[in-house]
Amino acid sequence: MMKRLNLKSTCLLSVILLLNISSLWGQTTKEEMFATPEKTGSVYYAYPSDEIVAQTSVPKGYEPFYISHYGRHGSRYLISDDDYKWVLDLLEDANKVNALTPLGIDAYNRLSKVWIEAEGHGGDLSPLGVRQQRGIAERMYKSFPQIFTDSVKLSARSTVIIRCVLSMDAFSERLKEFNPTLDITRESSNKYMKYLNYHTNEALDFRAKNGGIWREEYRKFEQSHTKPERLVNSLFSDSTYIVKKVNPFSLMWALYWIAGDMQNMETNVSFYDLFEKQELFDLWQCVNYRHYVCDATSAQNGGIMMGNAKPLLRNILDSANEVIHSNGKGGTFRFGHDGNLMPLAALLHLQGCYNSVADPAEFYKTWSDFKIVPMAGNVQIVFFRKKGSDDILVKFLLHENEITIPPIKSDILPYYHWKDVEAYYMSLLENK
Template sequence: MKRLNMKNLCFLVLFLFLSFCPVFGQTSKQEMFDTPEKTGGVYYAYPENYRIAQTPVPKGYEPFYISHFGRHGSRYLINDEDYKWVLDLLADAKKNQALTPLGEDAYNRLAEVWIEAEGHGGDLSPLGVRQHRDIAERMYKAYPQVFNNNVEISARSTVVIRCVLSMDAFCERLKEINPTLRITREASNKYMNYLNYHTEEAMAFTSRKGPWYEEYRKFEESHTRPDRLISSLFSDTTYIKKKVNPAPLMWALYWIASDMQNMETDLSFYDLFEKEELFDLWEVVNYRLYVCDATSALNGGIMMENSKPVLKNILDSANEIISTKGKGATLRFAHDGNIIPLAAILHLQDCYASISEPSDFYKVWSNFKMAPMAGNIQIVFFQKKGSDDVLVKFLLNEKEILIPPVNSDVLPYYHWKDVEAFYKSLLAE
């Protein structure tokens, strides 16, 4: 039998891994139609009761360190006004007998939602707390060797309260399981220069004066078709003419519908929309995030620069643990606009495609796959007694994922020296 050389062996291992392990693949309209919650994009709630099969660790290796970057958990809409102005408009229309039966029903539902939402604009929801507690527990149970007694763990978040509370929920669950853990929790402007960094070039590009915006504006305009929705809610055309701005109202109801999955109130607004309408609106949001946070060819790759500081922190933190023969974890908590470019610069599979045709954006990049509520990236480090070789495995939202530019003979595991060399080359660019 002819022996396989190393290159062929790598291709064989990659083929077997892709055959049996889940990868993201291309998003289809049917996927979005089947699960309308996904049209919420970054409002997609992290699945509960999460169970993902893991590839066995190579013989003799044990986990000793985890480098983590997480988005805050489920939250309410950013401002109370995002609910209130819609509620006030529907209340006024009801008073003027300008609502259809469906419109009155939507008003009654929104009034019930307001009972929970009032005063919570931008806040972490109870579901957001549960998500981070569950992720922490699964991490502990999957890699108990990392969390030995008296192990030191560093936890840092941005200064935004929902991130701080996400960090707190995560760390509290670890402490409940093992009270001896020594966890340092910090939320400070000192760490914003890598947890939530944006270059001046990136900020200038993403403004409405950026070269991408006019094409995007036309895309949004062509994909926002509110007439059917508005006529289904309002019975008086004169009232619509005088008091209703159709497009902003459609968008407001879309965001309310999208965020219901993150709240405790068990109501839905998806019945107000046709499936194509939801898909079209999601496509617009996905377009904007792909161009303004990810790797669309329209931005020339400048968004990955935003993640160089955190990538450097990941390398430095890992190498400090390795050099001191330590154990533990580094936990980081931030936002969707931070985890998206990080997934890109890490070159996680299906997270860094670069195309320029807007109608095809969703086929290569989907926001709900990168950054759902409580989305997270985990890099798990393994060592073997008597060996200096360190292996790492990457998880995106707790699913094993490949780093296609880096070769490996033990997929989905990688030799740290190879991964580190690749990332250092990116930092040097």
């Protein structure tokens, strides 16, 4: 009778897991994007910590002993100060000659307020980015306290970009606040860029401005999905000024990025009212298109982008096996960028992260960038062992939610036998 109850419990947990994953990874719809315009921010979507669901129970007798992590830096400002400044300068100039509508004047005043915070911060980690990394570290510590025992050795490495270094630092400091004895080695060096931020020559050639069979089709898609006339006319009252000084296409895109990044800043200002929901949705489709083709598994690239993550996957396997074979415990924490996390999620074959279609109109229904690489997005692989058994179990977390690996079979979802996981990933590394 007890075995039957355990079996029922296991099946129930599996059903609950699949329902949770389905709710998180269901097909993206226009209605979803209309309801949450922040998602149209693409890779500027702030970390969805409010979407984290409870994890399933660990199989009886097993305890966590190692965690492997790759995380994107936390929330940041737009890459360059000029991404704000040229728009501000244009609106200021138009305001001086009375060429703005009341809405345009309001937008100018809002952007002036934003500039007070943004000036000098192009590409920098924002205060929210620090809080995100601290929160991820805190939840990790509380979820797997058996790993973070006194004096345990942990490795933290980041790319050489400052926002990644500061993300690593915020994450590591939070862990040490819980247990000051933790021995965390923090490194940022070109030595580790060969796997933390690797791109094959084939991928670079495909993305080059004069390369890639995808570019002409994308140009037409972007052209048909960028309709700036309504927006520009709502901001400028002088048609002559528009003709002489305003590039409608460039302005619409610049305001789109500013609007999307406001969720990562401290200044409480929004620009979404400048756009119609369909306009935001259309612009986001263009950005999602580029990411899908240039960093993920669109049929247009033939799967070559997964090669960018192979050195990283090799490091993940080697680092894990080093701990396993030493019968030790610890953690390996890596910090990089969206362009690294997208191919890694695809190569790992995380559910919803490696689908491949060829029709641009279907891209967003199959693959959505904000679900895979929000600010501070991360993949965690947690390792478990049982005294007296050599069967290592692992489970995968994407943004701290359990996720499945469909090509790998398991009788204990969301957990997998490490021997099966390692064998599958080794086969991918060996496949040229």
